[in-house]
Amino acid sequence: VRTDVEGGASLAEAMKKHPAAFDNLFVNMVSAGEAGGILDVILQRLSTYLEKAVKLKSQVKSALIYPSTIIVIAMVVVWVILWKVIPVFAQLFSGLGGELPALTKGVVAASNFVGRYSWLIIILIILAVFALRAYYKTHRGRRILDALLLKIPVIGMLLRKIAVARFCRTLATLTSSGVPILEGLEITAKTSGNAIIEDAIMAVRKSVEEGRTLSAPLGETKVFPPMVTQMINVGEQTGALDQMLSKIADFYEEEVDTAVAGLVKLLEPLMIVVLGVIIGVIVTAMYLPIYSILGQIG
Numbered sequence: 001v002r003t004d005v006e007g008g009a010s011l012a013e014a015m016k017k018h019p020a021a022f023d024n025l026f027v028n029m030v031s032a033g034e035a036g037g038i039l040d041v042i043l044q045r046l047s048t049y050l051e052k053a054v055k056l057k058s059q060v061k062s063a064l065i066y067p068s069t070i071i072v073i074a075m076v077v078v079w080v081i082l083w084k085v086i087p088v089f090a091q092l093f094s095g096l097g098g099e100l101p102a103l104t105k106g107v108v109a110a111s112n113f114v115g116r117y118s119w120l121i122i123i124l125i126i127l128a129v130f131a132l133r134a135y136y137k138t139h140r141g142r143r144i145l146d147a148l149l150l151k152i153p154v155i156g157m158l159l160r161k162i163a164v165a166r167f168c169r170t171l172a173t174l175t176s177s178g179v180p181i182l183e184g185l186e187i188t189a190k191t192s193g194n195a196i197i198e199d200a201i202m203a204v205r206k207s208v209e210e211g212r213t214l215s216a217p218l219g220e221t222k223v224f225p226p227m228v229t230q231m232i233n234v235g236e237q238t239g240a241l242d243q244m245l246s247k248i249a250d251f252y253e254e255e256v257d258t259a260v261a262g263l264v265k266l267l268e269p270l271m272i273v274v275l276g277v278i279i280g281v282i283v284t285a286m287y288l289p290i291y292s293i294l295g296q297i298g
Helices: 002-006 011-016 024-036 039-096 102-136 139-151 155-176 181-190 195-209 215-220 226-238 241-297
Strands: none
Touching (some): 002 011, 024 181, 039 155, 139 195, 155 181, 195 215, 226 241
């Protein structure tokens, strides 16, 4: 970039030559700042935007680390029990003879399957992950999977709040920096992170291009909450759209904090119950034949 600027190119033009490092949001804001002679102000706004965006992303990631770790550990523990522990009990029961309870038969069958086909299960899981990622990269696959994510209880609500906060923060930063509303909507759509929300924003952009206001088509998408469209409508009528968008972004970022904390509190007991049920079923299945033998001895 420095070399290009020394060669006579503007900062925005130099940044545009390096799309891997600077996306359209950076380029458009810097271009608007250079055109208006307020590049220092624009860079300060861009810095604030990036700080808030990184903070929002890190909050969600840090909140999901604990439950993800517990789920992985639980799966490994159950796998080891089925692979190494259950076969020992199975040999013991086969030596004692007699008919095993149905629950014990089911657990032993699962253990035999894991012991014989562990390699096949691992390969199938890897193939499924790669196939899912490849399908997500397609136009249809991304929209189907993103739509399913938005319909998941609790998680879908959290994703919508994150999308609303990101939309308002990005559009507020762009409009306050002098970027035209149509370009701002296009950039915001590409940074939404969800194909369904991206399509909704592009539909809004088309309506605005036809001469409509921003709030009316936003309400028609059924993606954004009514409160958001009403506040944007007020911002349009008062000529303070960027300020209203910033206030909405602040509100929904706090909502995301609350939702993430609630999700963690909900997942902790849920994971404990699920793990307890799985281990309880395995333990019960192993002790049922022992109780049966003791009853016969008695």
